[in-house]
Amino acid sequence: xxxxxxxxxxxxxxxxxxxxxxxxxxxxxxxxxxxxxxxxxxxxxxxxxxxxxxxxxxxxxxxxxxxxxxxxxxxxxxxxxxxxxxxxxxxxxxxxxxxxxxxxxxxxxxx
Amino acid sequence: xxxxxxxxxxxxxxxxxxxxxxxxxxxxxxxxxxxxxxxxxxxxxxxxxxxxxxxxxxxxxxxxxxxxxxxxxxxxxxxxxxxxxxxxxxxxxxxxxxxxxxxxxxxxxxxxx
Numbered sequence: 309x310x311x312x313x314x315x316x317x318x319x320x321x322x323x324x325x326x327x328x329x330x331x332x333x334x335x336x337x338x339x340x341x342x343x344x345x346x347x348x349x350x351x352x353x354x355x356x357x358x359x360x361x362x363x364x365x366x367x368x369x370x371x372x373x374x375x376x377x378x379x380x381x382x383x384x385x386x387x388x389x390x391x392x393x394x395x396x397x398x399x400x401x402x403x404x405x406x407x408x409x410x411x412x413x414x415x416x417x418x419x
Numbered sequence: 420x421x422x423x424x425x426x427x428x429x430x431x432x433x434x435x436x437x438x439x440x441x442x443x444x445x446x447x448x449x450x451x452x453x454x455x456x457x458x459x460x461x462x463x464x465x466x467x468x469x470x471x472x473x474x475x476x477x478x479x480x481x482x483x484x485x486x487x488x489x490x491x492x493x494x495x496x497x498x499x500x501x502x503x504x505x506x507x508x509x510x511x512x513x514x515x516x517x518x519x520x521x522x523x524x525x526x527x528x529x530x531x532x
Contacts, residue, residue: 350526351510
C-alpha cells in the first residue's frame with residue numbers, strides 16, 4: 309500500500325527565515341504534486357514533479373524530487389506572512405486522480 | 420472564466436437526513452471527481468465521473484453514498500441517512516480529459532449533528 313508521509317505536520321516560523329518541508333512515499337511513482345490550501349478554501353496546485361531530479365521554482369517556493377530516495381522537498385526561502393497555509397504533497401498511483409495524499413504541513417509565518 | 424463551483428459551501432444535517440452536494444465543473448470540462456477530507460488529513464478519492472457515466476467509484480462507501488453527473492446540470496454527491504462520521508469537507512475537481520490537470524472547487528463542509 310502506498311503511503312505518503314509529510315514532516316513536519318506543523319511549522320511556525322518567523323518572516324525572513326528559510327525552511328524545508330519533506331514528503332516521503334513508500335513505493336515508486338511517476339508523479340508528485342504539491343498543493344497549497346488556505347483555511348476554508350480549495351486546493352491550489354503549486355508544482356507537478358515528473359522525473360528524478362526535477363526542480364521547480366515559483367517565487368519563494370522551490371520543489372524537488374528524488375525518486376530513488378522517494379523523497380520530495382518543498383523549500384521556502386525568506387518566508388513572508390502570505391505563505392501561511394497548509395501544504396500537501398500527493399503521489400499518483402496510476403492516474404492523475406487516484407492521488408495518495410500526505411496529511412499536510414500547516415505553516416504559520418509570523419510577521 | 421468561472422472555476423469549479425460547489426454549493427452549498429456549508430451544510431448542516433441531522434443524523435438520518437439526506438445531504439446533496441452539487442458541483443459544476445469548469446467550462447469545457449467533462450470529467451468530475453469527488454474527494455473527502457477529514458480534519459487534519461489529506462484528501463481521499465471517492466468517485467470519478469464523466470457525463471452520464473461512473474468511471475471509477477472505488478473510493479465510494481458501499482452504502483448510503485451515490486454520485487451522478489447527468490447530461491444536463493451539475494454533478495451531485497448524495498449521502499443518505501447521514502451519520503456523524505460523514506462530517507467532512509467534500510471537494511469536487513474537474514478536468515478537460517483523463518490525466519489532465521485537476522481544478523478544485525472550494526468544497527462543501529458538511530456537519531452532521
